[in-house]
Each structure stands twice: as structure tokens, then as C-alpha cells.
Amino acid sequence: MKPLTSKFVFVAAWLVTASVLAAESPEKQADKAECVGRPVSLVVQPETIRLAGPRAMRQILVTGRYSDGSERDLTSFCELKVESPELVKISRGGLLRAQAAGETALVIQAGERMARVPIIVTDFDKPQTVSFRHEFIAALNVAGCNAGACHGIPSGRGGFKLSLRGYDPAADYLELTNSAQGRRTNRFDAEESLILMKGMGLIPHAGGPRLLSVNPVPQETVLAWLKEGVRNDSAEPPALTKVEVLPGSRVQTSPARWQQLAVLAHFADGSTRDVTRLTAFSSSDDNIASVDANGLVEMKQAGEAAILCRYLSIIECARLTYLEPQPGFVWPNPPEHNDVDRHVFAKLKSMNLPPADLCTDQEFVRRAYLDLCAILPTPDECRVFLADTAFDKRARLIDLLLERSEFADFLAYKWLDVLRSNRLTIQIKGSHAYRQWLRSHIERNTPWNEVVSELLTASGSTFTNPPANYFRGPYDNGAPVVQGAQNLAENTAQLFFGIRLQCAKCHNHPFERWTQDDYHHMAAWFAQLKAEPDGENPGNPKQPYPWQLRENALVIYSAGNGEVTHPQSGKSMAPKVLGLPAPVISPGADRRTVLAKLVTSPENPYFARATVNRIWFHMLGRGIVDPPDDFRDSNPSANDALLEALAREFIKSNYDVKHVVRLIANSRTYQLSSHANAGNQPDEKYFSHALVRRKRLTAELLLDAICTATGDPEKFTGMPEGTRAVQLPDGQVIYTGGRYASWDRHPFLKALGQPARDAVCECERESDLNVARALEMKNGAFVLGKLGAPDNRLGRLLAKSLSDADIATELFLATLSRPPLPDEARSAIEHVTKSNNKRTAWEDIQWALLNTNEFLFRH
């Protein structure tokens, strides 16, 4: 490395200061001796350090092994010495850099243990220029110059435009060397180059001094490349094939809260290179773990985090877990109902989180009815369950509910949300048929892999073969069309793999392994789909606008031709499933048949996991991976073992959805109370207590619950008497006349966040509470109308001339699924007694009950 010239002296001084100011550095800790402890042995990676070329470097890792079987990263805590110091320099964080050719050894001492690792420096005199693609671009990545928020945005910043994270080095080279009159990169006076001056903060730069960092390598790389005369690579360098992060996943226990990472790049020519200092690091959860520019991770509190390591186009993650056993912590050892509890409790135990108590029977009866059947228990059902004294009454209730028709209604409703069941796209008849098809499969408990296969391979009329609606797209210039292959790829990935591919449409996914290639390979499955109007269901073509229902059907078919091309390379893409090898598809075959087999095959690791995770999310309010349709290495699950166990169980049971629901519902975990204890109160991730905040009754559930509680059902246009909101095939239930005759949604449902069912994302449903929603509950026409309906539950109770205490009990049971507490009953009766209008006084009581958190949220 050429020495920095005087101009950069002050910068170097800044760097020193910066490194002092940087996060408390582990070497300086007073408790170093404690951090090292008494290792039994030291393991050094690599076993032999080979440095080839004048700019070679290598990050070493020193791991201590301990008598209890644990491991600690000691890289930052051990003494490092090179036997011939003139050959190799040791930099901050255990980075070895070549100084002269020769052989020597690194001596490592930690506590009472020593290790010695041979070092071989070769080719030191052989010139080694900076590779534009492999080093310079990587340096920009690390500095963040080409990030989406900076020059990587398509319009560039300050007139300087780079490809996003360097995906197009050729364009970047031109931009760097040719535009701005070549001022960005000065071939004759490297230090006058704008990229350096701005990057070092020597002249004002909106993005800040990006090249000033505890990691000096990006800055050195940029400077070296400039000094070498801004050279492009003479030939396309060997392709990057793999990035490896050492030590990989690891569990450490306090006091070992530090972990140095090392990153190795593997290239197509078989060569390997240490790129730790040319890797961009970030943490999936900064509250748990932070990582500095050198790849040194500091665990801030007990928990798990994924450290994302991005070198050029490849991202690898290291999963790190840090445990802090608390001396006084006593695991309460609650009974395990089944395997779910075994995995959840193991995790809770390791995290020192004592689980909450079991929820009460009153809480359970309401919870089970709402979570399994989306209905409130009737006062009688509550009474029967509460009076039951048998030990297995919860299990029996679960079995009973799973066989009720409302279970199928509810599950169908959940899936129709994300299967885009809206009549503007698939027409009224299509939405009815879609729902019936799905609901009957759920009712018969058809293995879920078969349901999905049927869906993915459906052809024919969208009215007579309802799953074909999966492929129906919006109108294009007034003509009905099949969904675009890209959309179908995204939808399929999100629904059945739990993977959001959208980002990869235009660029490699910023935080995931999925590339633009993967995206378009996936789209190729749907490239040959076509649609034609269904002659037997032509509808009313006179309706000129797409938002007017035409009541027509579409015939979906595979045309046997058509390809997806890559937007950049223009290459035709072969069908390929994410993460699986390219299959053989016989010519003329409907590609989707092969796709369906691959998606639902037990070998596909994603399908079962994504499905059980979604079920878990629906029941507990938070996915094991959360959001439930966002599986990424960089979004680690809260409990791998649990996810795996449920997925295995799902496959073993031949994709039996009810079986998985039953398993979860019977677990103690599911039945835990929402009342947190002192030990688990901050936890929102590991299921130590029920998560109320995540379980606001959704719009339809709330509407149905209000109707049930007040005893005044709602009538929806075009649906039979007694239809519940959860049973609607889509949201458009109010017919509005006028110039553009069309349909609208129920005002209450709309206000409470019913989704338009336009997207496959669970996130489309807004189920938080906001002021408009609170107003709708407190003051909305729907709620007030139900409360005031003369013949509603209250009217009927009053007609029976019951005592005030009895009426209070009935209203509480019907609304909150429990009898009133003594003081609640007292306040209610007092309120009624002192009022001169009994009826409105009771309405006040029920109004208050409907607005309690207990009613709005599932506890």
C-alpha cells in the first residue's frame, strides 16, 4: 500500500479520533481477563495464513473452547505477535497484511493458552492492481455511495449517478471517468478527484465523509485505484460464485458479547479471497446486535440477530445468538402440552423468560371461538363451558369448534383476503365460486398441497373452474386478460414460499439472496398463460368501464408458447423455482403442472414452513417469522426449531391444516394468558404471553361480534338473510345507483380496515385502531343503530322482565363472554337505577362494553 500523502494527514488524525470515539472497543475493556476466561484450547481460522501479492490481507478468527463445551470469540482479546514482524503487519481487529515475502508464524496467546499458525507471504514483488469490479465497486458498496438513498437512485444525486449497489460496473466506469468533465476521477492528480475529496469530506458532500471509517480499506482502495490511473479491468474478472461468512452461526453466552466475522469470496476460477474489509455489514436488529465496518459484532442484549454480509452481489447472513443467564432465574417448569411447548419453552428458558400463566376459562372460551370460528360464544355456550369440570374440556371444545361450519368460513375468509377475491377483478359470480371452492376444500379438510396444486394448475372458465380465478387479471384497455407472468411470480412466491420477490424485479434484492435472475426464472412458469372471453358467460359487454361489473367469465389456458425475457440481458429465462435446480419440462406440457409438483413437494423447504407460519400468525397474532410472508435470512425466525417441527408435522400429516391448528390450539403456548409477569413483560417475540396488541378483531369479526352481542343481524345486498360478514365472498356489498352504477363496501367494514383484496400481502389488512375507527365505534351509525334496534337482545331481555342483575349478566356474557365482576355489576345497576329511561341506560352499558379494550381486542 502506498503511503498517504500529507494532504491526508489530518484525515488520518480524524480517523484515530474516530476510532477512539467509536463503540467501546473490546480491547480496552477492563474485564478482558474475564472475557477470555480459562479456555481449554484455541482454534484459529485459517490454519495456515497465506498472503499472496502486495495487497493481500487476511482476517483471522480466534475461538476459545471451554470445559463446559462453550465457545467464545477471542479475536479481539488475545495477544497477537508475528515472529518476523517485518513480513506481516497486524492491523486493528486481527487483520494481517503482507509487508514482504517470506515465511513466518503468528503466535496467539489468550489466557493460559497459546497457538501458533504458519504464515506464508508470496508474490510480494508481483504488481497487483486494483480490480475495478472486485475491489473498487466493493469499496463503493461499503462506503454506501451507490446505495438506493444516495447515488444509486435511478435519477442519481447531485448529477452523479451510480448503478444500484454496483450491479452495472460498465455503466459506473463510464460515469466515473467520463461525465462531469472527468473531475470525479483525476488521472493525473488522484488526490484532486472529486470522489475522493467528497468521500473524505475535504469539500462539502451532502452524503458526509463516507470514506472515513474505522475500516481504512475502502478509502485505500479508492485512492490506489485512482493513483493507478483509473483502470478498468483488462478482462472480465472471474465471476463471484459464493460468499462464505466465518464462523457462521454461533451461540455465545455472557460475558462473550463480541464476535469478529471473516468473509471469504470464492470465484469461478477456483480462487478465494478474504474480502472482510470490502464487505458491507448490517444487523437485522440494532437493538440486539450492532456491527462495525470491520465486521466486529457487539451483542447489546440477550437475543438473536442476523448479521447481513454483502460483498458485491451476494448476501450471506451469520445468525448470532447471545445469552445472558441470570443468576437468580428459576425456570418455573410449566407442563408441556405437546411438541409446540417443548420448542417454545426451550427458547423461553434460554432467554430467561418465564411464560405467563395459563389463561382463564373465561378468556379461553372467547379466544377459541374467535380464533377458530370467528364468532362469539353465546351466553349459553359460555355457561356450559365454564360449568364443565372435566380436565379435557379445552381439548374437547377445540375439537368441537374445528368441526363447525364456521371454521371453514373463517379459514376461507383468511385465504380469500390474499387470493384477491374482489369482484372488480373476478366478478360477482367468480368471487362466489372462488369462495365456495376454497371453503368446501377446507370443510373436507383436503390436504393443503392438493388444494394449492389445484389452484396453480387451474385452467378453463373462471366461473366453472373457480381456482382459475387465481390467474385472472384486471382489464387492460377494456379487454379482460390473464395476470402478468411477473405478478403471478410475485404472488406465488409470497403466498406459498412466504417470500417477497418484488424488489428483485428491477434489481437484485437488497437484503436477500434472490436476484433479478431468480425473479424472471420464476415468472417463466407463467409465460405461456393466455386468456380468452368465455363464450358461455359473455356478461354485459355494454358496460364500458372496468369498474362496472360485466359479469363475464374468462377462459384460462396454456398456449404452449411464450417466454419471459430478462429486462437487462434480453435473455429468455427458463422456468425455475426459487432455491431449486432447473427442472426438465417436456415440450408442449403445461409448465404449471411441473411447478405445482415442485412447490408442494416435501423437498421444497419453503412451502410447509410458509403455510404453518401463516396459520400460527392467524392464531397468535405474530408469525414465528414475522411479517408472516417475509422469509429472509435477514429476517430470522423467532424459533427455528418450532418452525421446523410444525413444518415436519404438517408434511407428516399429509398437509392436514386442521391437524396443525389443533396442535397449536392445544398447546400451552397458545393458551397462555395475556397477563405478562415481571420477567416476560418486554417480550413480544418469543410467545411468552398472549399478544393482545396484535389481535384487534378485524373489521368483519367486529361487525359480526357487534351483531351477535346486540342480537341484531346485518343484511348485506345480494346475500341471504343471516349471512355474516366473514362469509362475504368479497367486500362490495352495497349497491349504489347513479351515473356510474357500481358497488361500494359496507361503511363500517371500510372504516375498520377491510382490505380491497387487491394484493396478496397480509399487510393489506389494516387491523390497528386509529381515531377514525374509534369514532366509528363510539359514534358510528352502524354501532348506534345496532344498540338502539328496538327488538335487539336488549329489547328482548327487557320484555322478559328480568332483574337488573340478570340483565347485566346476560349483556356481559353476550358481549364479553363472561359474567360481570361484582363492582362492574354494581356500577351497571346503579347507572340504570338512577336513570329515568331504563332502555337508554342499558344501551349506555352495552355501548361501554362494546368500546372496552376487552371487546375490541382478543385477550
Add this chain to the structure above:
Amino acid sequence: MITLLGSHRRLCDGLTRRETLKAGALSLLGGAFNLPSLLALEESNRVRPAKAKSVILLYLLGGAPTQDMYDLKPNAPEKIRGEFKPIDTNVAGIQIGELLPLSAQWMHKTAIVRSVNHKAGCHNPLPSYTGHEIALADITSTKDTYPPSMGSVCEYLRPATKDLPDYVYLPNYAGAGNSGGTVRYPGPYAGFLGKRYDPLFSEFDKSKERTLGKMKVLDGEPFLSRNARLADGITLDALQARESLLQQFNRNQKRAEARGALDDVDRIQQRAFGLLTSTTLKSAFDLSTADPKLRDRYDRTLFGSSALIARRLVEAGVRFVNVTWDFPGDNSWDTHAANFDWLRGALPSLDLTYSALLEDLNSRGLLDETLVVVMSDMGRTPQVNNTAGRDHWSYAYSVLFAGAGIRGGTVHGASDAHAAYVKDRPVSTSDICATIYHLLGIDPEMKVYDNDRPVAVAHGGQPIEEILG
């Protein structure tokens, strides 16, 4: 601060939603700060503190023929120049249409941008409200996937401690005047930010119309939407009694709940209760207390009355108030026929309202901190058709800015000799939005997230430096 935005995962540009929210909160500390612009402080000539505390947007729905209003072409052929002549304003060298004499006297506080254009189709208010220039298959309904309007971004940035909304939309949703009432023009909504940032819409009585010249316009006054005022037959006392019962029933549950788990829910409930019982909003809408002369000065159309309420709302601290001149029946600003008859009726009324608003704001010392904008979803054809109408045209039209942060007496950009295309300094709808954001102290480059994708609130638009004071 209420964090209801789901997980804190990393987004495409490496920020987490929580950081975005924090950044949003920072922007309320008085400057144009979000995270990227904090970095940009060194280039602080780009960053100015908020000039405008509030915005009143006067929206002429349906496509106003601005060549008959603010950009006349007296030398064009008869079939193009139309029936009106230009008059001088109080700024030398700037002329506007003869039916706007009162507005002409406020030219010293007004900037006219005569080169606005978009290619996003007819009757599509999305570009003007959001800056996102995209044609829609369906312009009669809105989607949750659309980008947020400027007002919704204000509501998104509203401090959690502020009880008043920061986005009120008068007199009702855009399209409410249409027969059938099913048309909801896209644009004014929060879109992918989430419905909680939709505006507080007022409502009006559609049956109230009056005739201006030969044309009908909506009359009456907007009123607070049903949910935001006490329902009929429920007194404040009754609501308070209910609320106190609710407190008692909630108490037991709260004792047992995870500590703090539902605190934010309680705050939301309190805010809803506060809104129902608050007198601030109610009194802003209560025009019975207004000076009858002032009401006449604004003109007592639905639009004029709404503008007066808008002034009161701004005074009360609402950040973004929209006043739409909606369709009565099927005509209004969509002047396919009888364009000039419509204008003979409507422009004197608009002239009253606009000048009254500026005058009123000015006399209260509010004009220096309130931005007034007059815009439309598009313009109209240069050629007059054979029913004396002008048809849809979005390739050149004018937008007015006045008040806070505006260099008065400015004309920016120019249309060609027929007011058909832009001749000089084209301005996009995103530039209009960027200008408004900038004046509000919101960095036009501030990112909001469409699922995971970062989107600049002004969609790449740049503030129009030339009209800034």
C-alpha cells in the same frame, strides 16, 4: 410516538421504518429535516426552514379552463382565444382574465405558473395531489396502493400530542357532488401510508344548489362528518356518562394486562373522545358566529363558505386544508359545453372567494404563514368546440400560488401562443407538490414506503425556485 407501522425491518435504502418515523418526528421540530436531509445540512442553502405553517388548497375539480382565467391569449384566433379579454393587475406587465378583477388586485402576493402539464390522462387528480404522474385505468375510485397526497403526508407527520387533525378536506371527498355519489376521484387519500392518514372529510347537503348566471353550483355550508360530531339525540352529558362507564369496565382489564401493552390504544380512544367533545373543530364549522358581511365577502356558495371555514381551521392550527369546488350534477368546471356561460357565473364567485381569503388572511396576519394554492386536475383544450365548450387537456395549464414564502407578482413559465403546449420552463405536478412540501418545511425527497420500496414524497419533483420569496 405511536408505532403502529409493523416491524422494524430494513427497507430498500437501509433505513428502518422506525428511523423513518423518528425522522418524521424530527421534521416537526421546525425545519426541513428528515434523515437524508440531516446529512445534507452542509449544503444548507438547499434547506430552508418552513415558510408556511399551513396550506389552503383551493381545488377546481373537473379541469378549469385556465386560459380563460390566468393565461389569456388575446392574439390567438377567435376559436382559440375565447370570449374574454385580459385586464391589468396591480403588478405592471401581468394580466389576467377580465372576470377576475378582485384577484387582479392581489397579484402582488400571487405567483402564476403558466407551464404546468402532465400526461396522466383526464379527470385524474392523482398527479396534482401526490406528484405521481401516472395514468389510471379507473379514475372513479381510489386504491390503497396509490401514493399519499400532500395532506396525508402532513397527517403522517402530525405530532402524537396534537389533537387536531393536520389534514381536513372540505366539503366532502372529491366527486361527492356527482350524481349517485359513487365516484371517488383518486388523489386526496393516504394510499399506501394507510387509511389512518386519510383526511377528515366534512359533509354537505347535495340538494342545496344555487344559480350563478346560467349555471348551477353547490350551495350551503359544509358540516363536520357524522362521526366527528355527536350523533343526533346524544348529548354531551350522555356521552360523558358512557365514557365514564367505559373507564370503569376497562380498568379491570388494564390492571391485569401486560403493562403498557394497550397504552397507545387508550390514547387513541381519548383522542376520539376529545374530538367528539372538542369545541375547536365545532366552532370552526359554526358559521352562525361569522360576520354576515364577511360571509358575503367570501360569497355564500358551498365553495366560499368552505374557504372561510378553511381559514378558521388554519387559524386553529390545522396544517393542510383542502377546499374543493365539486360537481353539482354533471357540469361545473368540466366545461364541455357552454364554457363561457359557466365562467360568467363561476368566475366572479371564485374571484370573491379567492380575494376574500387573501384579504382575510392578510388582515389577521396569517398570509405570511399560510400558503394558498389554486389548482385543478387538468386544463382544457385550446380549441373551442362547437357547443362553445372546451374539452379535456392536460398539456398546459396554470396553477396559482399566494402567501407564505411566495415571491408575489411573479409569472413563471409560459404556454405557447394558443395555450396548447408549454413553451418555456415546463413544470410537472411533482414540481408543484415539491414546492408546497418545501414551503411547509418538508423535504420533497423525504421517503415514504410503498411496502418496502422507498418513494420520495414529491416523486422527484423540484421546488420552483423562481417563485419562492
